[in-house]
Amino acid sequence: MTEPLPIVPPPEYTDTTVEVEEKDKIEHATSDIWSAEYPDGGTRAWLVVFGAFCANFSTFGYVNAWGVFQAYYTETLLKDSSPSNIAWIGSIQYSLIFIPGLVTGHYFDRGIFKVPFLVASVVLVVATFLCAECTKYWHFLLCQGFATGISAGILFSPVGAVMGHWFHKRRGLAMGLVATGSSIGGTVFPIIARNLIPRVGFPWTLRIMAFILLCSLTSANLTVKRRLPPKHVPGGLLNPAAFKNPAYTVYCISGIVSFFGLYTVLTYLDVSATTVGVSPDFSFYLISMANGASLLGRLMAGFAADRFGAANIVTPMCGVAAVMTYVWPLARSEGSFVAIAIIYGFSSGAYVSSFTLPIYHLGEISDVGRRIGMSLTLTAIGALAGPPISGAISTSPGGFRAVGYYAGSMILASIILMLVARHLALGKFWGKF
Template sequence: MSEESQSKFEAYPVSEALPRLGWKPEADDRGTLDQHVSEKPAPHLSGAPDGGLAAWLVVVAVNLVLFSTFGVANTWGVFQAYYEENLLRHTSPSNIAWIGSAQYALVYFPALATGRMFDLGYFKIPCFAASCVIIASAFLTAECTQFWQFFLVQGLSLGICCGIIVGPALVVISHWFDGKRGLAMSLAAIGASIGSTVFPAAAQKLIPLIGFKWTMRVFGFILLATLGTANILLKRRLPPVNIHGGLFNLKAFRNAAYVIFSIAGILAFLGLYTELTYISVSAVEIGVSENFAFYIIAIANGASTFGRLSSGLMGDKIGALNTMVIFTAMSGIMTFAWPFATNESQLIAIATIYGFSSGGFVALFAVAAVAMGDMEDAGRRVGMFMSLAGFGAIAGPPISGAICTASGGFADAGGIIMFAAGLLLLARYLLAPLWGKC
């Protein structure tokens, strides 16, 4: 075959030739075709609009998703304190923490599968099914009375289904935004902060008025409205592309920066959720009233609203990794300072600064992961990072609780977060010159 004929042959994909020969692929044939035909990206895979009604409605949808998922998960500190004093008073705090840790971790673990599914085009149906289970879990939690029931419903069921939605929702923003990606991601991430502020405050007000059961039912109705709206507005812009490989793309780990970044994610989540889990409990121990201790979580999560927005604006200016280093280091410092708080005012100040700084990592990790490879494989790459980070999320609070019981402090969590900040700095150094935007 001549070079000219060969170039014409290669430029004419099999996926276009077959329909002209009278053959149309059925749904059952798709998997087989994908194994033999490498789909090339469509011309419009780049050039995100960076705005427009459809793009901003997607941001609103992701905002509602994070409100309903991370918002509920970040409320765990309130439930930890309530269960210790009431429903599960005969269960150790470390064991109770496993419910919240499972919930935290499972927000991340399913991303390994859902990220790959997103790249292949499976998006709307999994999100809808998971939304239904999340709503049902809220109503079922109201009926739980024993540890294993809370662990199964509030820990495993709610956590897994939150994870099915979160990963693809974070990636879909990158379909619509490029130059303003940090801003769009941070605006969406504010939903987690708002949810993390609304749910604890609502729980504090409603439990004494209408009881735990009806409080959880009210949460269920809120989730019905927010997730219902989100499912209507969520929409991808780019067509699915089958990048060869399974759920786990080992080629991504040829990038040393991505490897370091993933390790930093594990360590960061190993320490970041410790303060959110135990700060209400520590508030009561230093003399803060139980009624106000519930609001400490709301204050921290409310402050993270400004941290997420600020980190997004900074990320577009100086780079996502540069911003994450600064905000993660601040979180580590505040975790070291937390045990030294001796009164309500000091604890509020620490919770405010901690909430502000911890929001930066959560708001930008998907932006950094997307930037470390091609857009066609972004879902799988973000999914791998989130699944690895989930190991830190599930182990962090129970380990810190056990260490605190033995040593009387949480210094280990602060040290781990500072080490994670150092690894983030190393990852950005591997990607660009020290003072470059990264």
């Protein structure tokens, strides 16, 4: 007679067991979402592109108009200050667009996005209203330099990361369309300034700009949305492990070096034209021409980056920008300044719109906000120091010709570093990157 089988008691489920199983299910579902196909289009995705376009219009577009303010302040409101000192206001704007990326990128990866985006929108509009009341150098430094720069930076950095949630195969196109917001803003705001300041005065011109920013930022807050859920990424604000990738490290350094020279022409194009006899009524429009041409450059780079690789597009475009920077101080007529503004605007716009794209391929997409943020924060070093250095050089015996040599050489050095980064990433001298 066989012995009866032993009775095995059922497993005891504790609260801890249930929590672990539920956590596993959530993590599995989250993993499925992250590995799912990207929409790469559709109404919701294109609404996000529109909102990101509005954000870029309000941030980089507004800041790209600084050359007009540089000329106006030098000639009127701050004529007792040196061009180099005035340039610090603009360079602080440029750098602070990049610096907050370290914080906003990290918190974006953790799912904290909407509240900082809304608060920064309010601060940017209020700072522009306050700028209308400024009369002294330190007033402009606080309102147009620090307040505008920080708020614009909080808005700008997450926008690139959001595109990584909605687009993959068409990411370059989406980023190119978003980047045209900077071009249109940089074209529209100088024209507004040039036509309204003589008619309604400087204070009301800034108030009108503030109302425009209010409308565009409202659109951005209503439409920009992340698609993927937060994903736990080890570490805090910094991810030092990312720098163990030599390609990422070298590429970050190339961004720093490029911005030591890249915004020099946009900052001093208007001023340099008037010093050789070009009418101020005409020179005012050179910044708008450059930013208008950059729209085409950004679109071209967006289309071409998906096919050939972003680095393979921005590298030759930086070469063109470097040549134009060398040639710019030799211009003496309206026609020559127009040619430089258009060619430089096209080439520099192609770089600015696409220089973060290679970073998507240098790590996991779940950490893309932090990697872009670290890169942008480092880039701020060049954006902060570049224009004032150029302003100081312009007062030397070499004048703007020496400035051209300095800024053009910085851009050429960045090209070499980008080529090195591509080789490190691909393991060969040519390939899609």
